[in-house]
Amino acid sequence: MHAERHTPLSARLAAVATTLALLTAGAAVAVTGQVAAAPPADAAPPAAAVDNGLARTPQMGFNNWNSTHCRAEFNEAMVKGIADVFVSQGLKDAGYTYVNIDDCWALPQRDTNGNLVPDPVRFPNGIKAVADYVHSKGLKFGIYSSAGTKTCDVQGFPGGLGHEQQDANLWASWGVDYLKYDNCNNTGADAKQRYTAMANALKATGRPILYSICEWGENQPWNWAADVGNSWRTTGDISDSWSSMIGIAHQNQGLAPYAKPGAWNDPDMLEVGNGGMTDTEYRTHFSLWAQMAAPLLIGSDLRSAAPATLAILKNTDVIAVDQDSLGKQGTVVSSSGGLVVMSKPLADGSRSVTLTNETTSAKTISTTVEAIGIGGASSYALKDLWSKQTGTTTGTISASVPAHGTVMYRVTPGAPVPPPAGIQQVSDLPWTSAINGWGPVERDRSNGEQTADDGRTLTVNGTTYAKGLGTHAASDITYHLGGSCRSFTVDVGVDDESTAGGSVVFRVYRDAALVADSGVRTASDPPRRLSADLTGGTKLRLVVTDGGDGINYDHADWADAKLVCGSGPAAGSHALSDLTWASSANGWGPVERDRSNGEKAAGDGRTLTLNGTTYAKGLGTHAASDITYYLGGSCTKLTATVGIDDESGGTNGSVVFQIYRDATKVADSGRHTGADAARTLTADLTGGLELRLVVTDSGDGVNYDHADWAAPILTCG
DSSP states (O other), X not given: OOGGGSOOHXXXXXXXXXXXXXXXXXXXXXXXXXXXXXXXXXXXXXXXOOSSSOOSSOOEEEESHHHHTTSXXXXXXXXXXXXXXXHHTTHHHHTOOEEEOOSSOBOSSOOTTSOOOBOTTTOTTHHHHHHHHHHHTTOEEEEEEESSSBOSSTTOOBOOTTOHXXXXXXXXXXXXXXXXXXXSSOTTOOHHHHHHHHHHHHHHHTSOOEEEEOSXXXXXXXXXXXXXXXXXXXXXXXXXXXXXXXXHHHHHHTTGGGOBTTBEEEOOOOOTTSSSSOHHHHHHHHHHHHHTTOOEEEOSOGGGOOHHHHHHHTOHHHHHHHTOTTOOOOEEEEEETTEEEEEEEXXXXXXXXXXXXXXXXXXXXXXXXXXXXXXXXXXXXXXXXXXXXXXXXXXXXXXXXXXXXXEEEEEEEOSBOOOOSEEEEGGGSOOSEEEOSSSOOEESSOOOSSSTTOOOSEEETTEEESSEEEEESSEXXXXXXXXXXXXXXXXXXXXXXXXXXXXXXXEEEETTEEEEEEEEEETTSOOEEEEEXXXXXXXXXXXXXXXXXXXXXXEEEEEEEEEEESOOSOSEEEEGGGSOOSEEEOSSSOOEEXXXXXXXXXXXXXXXXXXXXXXXXXXXXXSSEEEEEEOTTOEEEEEEEEEEOGGGOSSOOEEEEEEEETTEEEXXXXXXXXXXXXXXXXXXXXXXXXXXXXXXXXXXXXXXXXEEEEEEEEEEO
């Protein structure tokens, strides 16, 4: 972790750049050579988090390297002084726990027994005495080594390679609580093997020791390190400059799917207060690290920290975002021209949102509650986590953001609103929460890459769908039902854009109850229809997990996903024109209630008249027309008199009237012309969820096709 001694960052991340769409310079870089390659095709399945019970939220503390490097001021007095400041300045109360020392704490040679020896000039009382002092303050103590023959400093202090158990036992005897394990002088040995050897050694001591893997992202540790250590560096070393900090943020943003409680992406330590950036830039630094659920390790000398530095580091609202128990890393939801919006789901159902201006002049940055992954409420509370100002919005989130600045909001939805009565496509409804493994959930298109609206037509095994949700494992979408919905149907499958494979499991939950499960679906499987009883449920959750072989190419479609909500018309007989339709389409102007179709303007028809007989109630339409009413299964019969309205001129016009109960045609007039007498249609609607009234031309065009549904009576029980 010492930047001046590492290979260039661009070289170390070349493999990542070709497989992950990392956001750089405020624009999304497309994945090369394949469609929908998120995450990399050769990646191993993300493992479960290491089972040591530590870092259930990202670790917080201090490390001396960024402020001292290997200079003489790194010594026992400094470390004890930092522990004192943690307590006296309220940093301990804010959540900072670990006081860690970095390279150069040991002598260049082990003793005759092969043990590491603390430098007697820097640490005249030894490391255990320092650890004891830190512990006496109610804090924890961390140490540094490298998974090589020597550490990273040019003086060549002893590394841990080949001494794993001996070193781990020594550290445990000193009371060490945290190990940062670097990657220098590793002799080319396999990274996972080297880091696993130390993991096993730490476990064998019996002492809980948080394990921070620091191999700079060289071997894509996000693919293997979760079951080895508690965090893993994803990038090269940070330096105290805007360009270094924001570049590292870009490199870490695309790895959000791999973060989880106990296992975190680590974009390196904080530079806040070291003097190379402005306080505005440091607030951006701190905001983005919290938004990315990154470890928060202070890298400045707190004994001389300015009040502005301490104010940044002690912002408990921002810290709460980093430490949120849900354990989700925030994701980029939009990035254009250096204006970047990130959203992070929080355990209480709210979202943290960062609006970051990477340009050199003030800009207005805007987003919406839907874009950040929440919805379904009539209003949302906003809290600016830096200014502490509060407000509300009905959907838009916007702020003027200074150059290199970040405005950070906590967005909390008010009481959610249940869906309206009827059959609803879920892609037309606001979700209350949406979490997706790769980019945002897409409405009526496939998941695509990481930017919004970059998918294509939903297609499962050659079958295309106009409506639905495009997701990527692991995803979790929640809708508020409020007990008003009865059933859910959907076709599920891996989208055809996953040309290299993919396997997922779709699960539907009514509150906590699993009510439908697809089993494993692969890219070669046809769509599978799922149906779920939602009666009485307050929430619908649509969950996609990987099929057991990792999340590569797991582009998962919820196609033609429909909710049935609410009750149909009350018991009794109803004039259909007195009821509210769910939808209507008409070939000439609007559908008219209790009057003929007329011309194109609303209300320009006349009394419904068929062959000289007038009707007070009914619907005036024009081919081609299609009107839908929601029945909710409560109606039994429809009767109506149908014909061409006399306004068509007596003998002009020809149409066909059809009545559908859901997808079943239950009445058909046959061809009907202006010269024909009116006809009565009767349709059995028993059990139907929807009634559709359809008028088509009879094959000779739509001229004069003014078609009346006269005296339509709906009977419901």
